Amino acid sequence: MCRHVANDGFGPPITGGGEGSSLPETGAYDTDQYMLAMIFHARMRRHECLTADPAAATAVYVPFYAGFDLALNQDNGDLTARDALSRDMVDWLVRRAEWRAMGGRDHFLLLGRPTWDFLRDPSTGWGNVLMTYPAVRNMTVLTLEASPWHGNDFAVPYPSHFHPSSDAEVVAWQSRMRGLDRQWLWCFAGASRPSGKRTVRAQIIEQCGRSSRCAMLGKAAAPAPGSYAPGQAMRLLESADFCLQPRGDSYTRKSTFDAILAGCIPVFFHPVSAYLQYTWYLPRDYRSYSVFIHHGDVVGRNASIEEVLAKIPPAKVAQMREEVIRLIPTVMYRDPAAKGMKFKDAVDVAVERVVDRVAKRRRAAAEGREWQDSVDGDYSWKYDLLEDGQKEIGPHEFDQYVAT
Known part of the structure; x- marks a missing residue:
């Protein structure tokens, strides 16, 4: 290490x-x-x-x-x-x-x-x-x-591979992502797992292997045990409209933020992989920047990933990609020595939200009470998704996926 x-x-x-x-x-x-x-x-x-x-x-x-x-x-x-x-x-x-x-x-x-x-x-x-x-x-x-x-x-976001030192570098990167020729409809960067065929990852690999509109990078992204070739992986992610993001070692995976950096629209199969996680960074309207396909439909072979993606109109794809590219600055980690940058990166966002949370707790303490912006238990994730000023929780579309 x-x-x-x-x-x-x-x-x-x-x-x-x-x-x-x-x-x-x-x-x-x-x-x-x-x-x-x-x-x-x-x-x-x-x-x-x-x-x-x-x-x-x-x-x-x-x-x-x-x-x-x-x-x-x-x-x-x-x-x-x-x-x-x-x-x-x-x-x-x-x-x-x-x-x-x-x-x-x-x-x-x-x-x-x-x-x-x-x-x-x-x-x-x-x-x-x-x-x-x-x-x-x-x-x-x-x-x-x-x-x-x-x-x-x-x-907070996983760190990716580009750490800019100026606003100009960020703008140049975003401009290049907008102008890329993406020859693949969809892609997957990740290796197979020994957990059998009845997993989303296994189905992705199987369906992609049969498709002429999908590209994969598995062992080539890890040429030796414990190594990783970020240049090859990023080149793949930049070549597709949609980048598939099944669960990794846990619900989330680093590739999600590599994909956003590459201007590639992420495709998720479980809401905990992104929508219940990065509420400080990703839009509340997950449909504006991503595609959600129920993991059960994929595992049960009731859904063709390619058919779902191919049905999205080109104008909608362009709109979603622009939203992804807009997110790039806030999910990257800039050079710590950089001075005078106006773009807020992932650290800036985190510190602002922490300071805001502490300020609310401090005001509550001065009034003799405990500020509770979230709760432990079954519905904690719902509090993180409340709109500003909203206090009561109720039924949510993700209820069917999230269980204790």
């Missing part, structure tokens, strides 16, 4: 765009999806509103690399030892004066992995227990994938 921590977590630069790559000459990196804690920390160290005075702080960032700790200790059968660093960090944190001011309700941290890695399941033994501590439950926790049934974790 040592190569991946270079350049503040961006990893090694892809010089010359890489072999067969469509990535730019500068700002392209072989970024590992689990380096986000370092990337985020690098931005926070240089944040224009950073203060060394805790009393003046609107919010307090905790730079704890929980994902690295987990990667080092996951195979340790001694659970006490596996949880030791997280426990020590929490014990240290709650003794600090900054913490006592609001009991941690103004603190936030980014974990750089899915929430599930920090809510150890006794039945599987996977992960550690960081997010089960009451102190952490008081904080705002940013993760690559949040739980629809908890109230204090919020999903």
